[in-house]
Amino acid sequence: MKRLMQIFASFAMLLPVVAWAEPQKGGVIDVATIGEPPTLDPMASTADLVGIVTQNIYETLYTFDKDWGVTPLLAADMPKVSGDGLTYTIPLRTGVKFHDGSDMDSADVVASLQRWMKVATRGKQAAEVIKAVDAPDANTVKITLGKPFAPLLSLLSLNNAAAIIIPSENAGQDPLTSFVGTGPYMLKDRKPDQFIQLVRFDAYKSRDGEPNGYGGARKQYLDEIRFVPVPDPNTRVEGAVAGQFAYVDSLPVESFAKISSGKTKPVILKPFGWPVFVMNTKQGLNADIRIRKAIQAALAPNDMLLAAFGSPDFFAVDGAMYPQGYKWHTETGTEPYKPEGDTEAAAALLKEAGYDGSKPLRILTSRQYEFHYKMAQVAAEYLKAAGFKVELDVVEWATLTKNRTDPALWDIYITHSPFLPEPSLTGIMSDTSPGWWVSDRKHKVLDAFNAEPDPAKRVELWAPVQQAIYDEVPAFKVGDFNALAAQAPNLQGVTPAPWPYFWNAYLEGK
Incomplete structure (x- = not known):
């Protein structure tokens, strides 16, 4: 019974956090990951670790809501699909800026999707049915297919082998050397095997409304997110118990009881x-x-x-x-x-x-x-x-x-x-x-x-x-x-997810 009560208590962390007042901005969190990502180019990798880090830096046209439905992100709305299912006309949001200060427009989207179809495994999968990607105007992109392809929007939404939108002048890079996106946080520093430091992008333009899974509003409460590679699972467990990190990803499930008695609290995703x-x-x-x-x-x-x-x-x-x-x-x-x-x-x-x-x-x-x-x-x-x-x-x-x-x-x-x-x-x-x-x-x-x-x-x-x-x-x-992670009690606004994200997260008491 005690074991069951512990598990039920951990499930309580899966419930949405109700904020009675707008959280204050500020604070730095350290997030322990399973290691050093092989790249910061999410087009070039299907590794979850790459997606976890880079989804804070880059964005896609669409993403997934809390019910795993496709929802617009950089797109202004869902696409208009022709009756034969071969043409997707996608309106783009306006006023979106890249981390280098330039404005995103359809030329960037076209160049990014063309790179995606050459570099990413899922982009190559889509390229088999895509005949053309065009820009009718600065705020519209049109994708023309050779045959109907139901998974297209899901492929455009995923955060690994991802169809990220980057400045057109960077789209010719392979490997990617300029890590510039439209996301709520931008890359400040990377010291391999030590940390990846992301800081708030002050010119970020969030969607309106409420947070909704990976979609909806992306609010930037934290000043800084540091992803710290901790390859040894036992070291991650000890770090979680000691409260060394605000969030610890991918813990051995047999450490559940030990985590429960430490300074961070277990988070279970079932089934993962x-x-x-x-x-x-x-x-x-x-x-x-x-x-x-x-x-x-x-x-x-x-x-x-x-x-x-x-x-x-x-x-x-x-x-x-x-x-x-x-x-x-x-x-x-x-x-x-x-x-x-x-x-x-x-x-x-x-x-x-x-x-x-x-x-x-x-x-x-x-x-x-x-x-x-x-x-x-x-x-x-x-x-x-x-x-x-x-x-x-x-x-x-x-x-x-x-x-x-x-x-x-x-x-x-x-x-x-x-x-x-x-x-x-x-x-x-x-x-x-x-x-x-x-x-x-x-x-x-x-x-x-x-x-x-x-x-x-x-x-x-x-x-x-x-x-x-x-x-x-x-x-x-x-x-x-099932997967096990750990989260500091004062870290709020984190919705447990397969690829944990930290926009909308805040430190209680800041």
């Missing part, structure tokens, strides 16, 4: 998302679907999740890509998902593939997300039992995000994802995302799903996509998990 083993289908061992199916059979989700999260309070053994309660939930195709694994079936598939154990299965992982590493250790034992020779490559998270772009370096890499509001935002849906899943079957079912504008019909069309994922095994979903 899903750990995933991504297969390199492009080259190496996993280019052979029989090897991928052997891995699928060998892995034991129940033991992997138990090792990673310690208690069923923090995970669920679930093979569906979306859990019950989500409109995308379906059990279609999940028969190969065996909670305890099937070593004999895996061994038979390896024999059929002619695998003799001479070539190691290389698993790329990191200890900065400690649950990734624990799952890798358990997975390795089950894979060895099936007949695999296994090699764990344990690196820093920034190194992992770099190495996963080279298909010669790995066979599996371990990551995780929140339950995204649009399935086509999932990394494996892009042909160019590390893993490089490309097949006629994928394109047939995914194209039908993406071309359908009717929401109810899209739900039905998602089932064949999940079936293809299980049949072709571009990735292995381990299960569902």
Whole structure:
């Protein structure tokens, strides 16, 4: 009962904060993150860490509200869509300034979206159907498609591999060297492995109205936000207990009781998302679907999740890509998902593939997300039992995000994802995302799903996509998990979210 009361108390932090008076401006917060981001260019990375930091600096045309619906951000309104679904006419907000003092207009948006389509994995995904991006006038952008594409607005809304809007003169940079956006905070200083310092952008133009998830008003109460890389999870726990940070992201869930008795309070996001083993289908061992199916059979989700999260309070053994309660939930195709694994079936598939154990299965992982590493250790034992020779490559998270772009370096890499509001935002849906899943079957079912504008019909069309994922095994979903963070009692106005944001946050008593 005491345990349940602790958990219920942590859920209370998920309730909206009611401010009886406008908070005073001022104060500096330190936010502990899992490490140093590999880049401050959110177009160039799908890493959550990059999105968490850079969403305060840059903005997109659209974003997500509290119900995960698409809502305007730099766009003045939702787009006007032609009857055939091929033309999106987007009005832009006026009076929006970049951090360098220049005004944002349609030329900046066109140049930014063109860069996005060349640099970002999700931009490349959209580029397959985008015929043109034009500017009818200074305050309007028109996107013309070659065929209907329902995920377009969601792709334009996400904060990683993000369609950020930057000054047109910077859009030719690759890599990005001028970190200038329109966001509520701007980059002042970065000392690698020490901190990333953001300060209030005084010329920021917020949307009117009330805050609404990632959308709505973005108020700037804090003077400064410092993101501090703390790669070791135990150090993050001790920092949270000691009250060293105002917010600590991605804590091991087994530290819940310890955090509860410290100077910061636990924040639980339930359910948060899903750990995933991504297969390199492009080259190496996993280019052979029989090897991928052997891995699928060998892995034991129940033991992997138990090792990673310690208690069923923090995970669920679930093979569906979306859990019950989500409109995308379906059990279609999940028969190969065996909670305890099937070593004999895996061994038979390896024999059929002619695998003799001479070539190691290389698993790329990191200890900065400690649950990734624990799952890798358990997975390795089950894979060895099936007949695999296994090699764990344990690196820093920034190194992992770099190495996963080279298909010669790995066979599996371990990551995780929140339950995204649009399935086509999932990394494996892009042909160019590390893993490089490309097949006629994928394109047939995914194209039908993406071309359908009717929401109810899209739900039905998602089932064949999940079936293809299980049949072709571009990735292995381990299960569902809850996430744990910690927040100082005097830090208010923070809405728990997969990518925590700190506009609208303030320090009580300032």
